[in-house]
Amino acid sequence: MDSTSPLISETANYLNRQFTNIDQISSKQQMELEVEGQRYFLSVTPFADEYGLDWLIGIAISESNLMGAVEANTRATILVSLIILAGTLILGIVITRKITHPILQLNRATQEMSLGRWEKIENNTRFKEVRSLTNSFNQMAWQLSKTLETLEHRVQERTSELTSVNKQLQVEIAERKKTETDRERLITELQKALENVKTLSGFLPICSHCKKIRDDDGKWHDVADYVHDRSEAEFSHGICPECAQKYYPDFDIYSDK
Structure with a gap:
């Protein structure tokens, strides 16, 4: 086919090579071809109507244009x-x-x-x-x-x-301590008194004439000294009526005046 456009001319020649008769194309065809070293994508679609039109509509787009649009769309999509x-x-x-x-x-x-x-x-x-x-x-x-x-x-x-209860308890504790101290002191005094009582208890060896008392060591002591050393008793000396009559007959000590 003669055409001033190399693309149209090469496309027509390509279809003639692919098909014995291009009138036999009855459905849409997708093909690829090269024109002047550049790859093209070709789509051929038959068209006919009731008025007698019987055409083949071909659309060819170069790979560079297609990929450029795809890349542009891709860049736009990414953006x-x-x-x-x-x-x-x-x-x-x-x-x-x-x-x-x-x-x-x-x-x-x-x-x-x-x-x-x-x-x-x-x-x-x-x-x-x-x-x-x-x-x-x-x-x-x-x-x-x-x-x-x-x-x-x-x-x-x-x-x-x-705090109030604690103070009260402290007072009670102090009172109890004082009571305990007094009780211990009283017990001590009672124990000492009891010891003194025990010291003077039992049989005391006493001289039947001079009335001296013998201690555990065998020594003889005057009754007053013995009792004084072993108790808290104190002696005051006097004279009984019998002794006054016996030893001091000239003195009428116990006579009624």
Whole structure:
């Protein structure tokens, strides 16, 4: 086929080589050919109507143009994907901050609560779940603060009671110690008195004439000295009526005046 376009001429010659009669093409055909060293993709579609038209519509596109369009579409797709990805990341960061900010506030408030500092959290988030969590936390913090105040008050009252009881116990302990000391002192005195009583108990060897008493070592002692050394008794000397009459007859000591 004669044509000023090398592409059309080569396409017609290619179809003549591929088909004995191009009128036999009754369905769409997909083919490849080279024109002047460049690869082309060829699509041939038969077209006929009731008015007698019987054409073959051929579309040829070079590989460079096709791949250029594909590459352009690919680059555009990648660019759009990157833009969408960047937008998604930015949107995700914004949403994440809006969600995590009240949660971080809750975390800080929890740490402050552990140190005994109660602080109400402002509940201005748009997220229903986080807002509900913040309300629950504020309610819990308020209840804990009231409970702690009640416990501190009870501890103070109990401490005051225990202090009073402790003072009373200390007084009772001091009194008991004093009583115990007095009791031990009395027991000691009684034991000493009992020892003295035991010392003077039993049989005492006494001289029938001079009335001296012999001790365990065989020594003789005057009755007054013996009793004085072994007891707390003291002697005062006097004279009985018989001795006064016997030894001092000239003195009427016991006569009634």
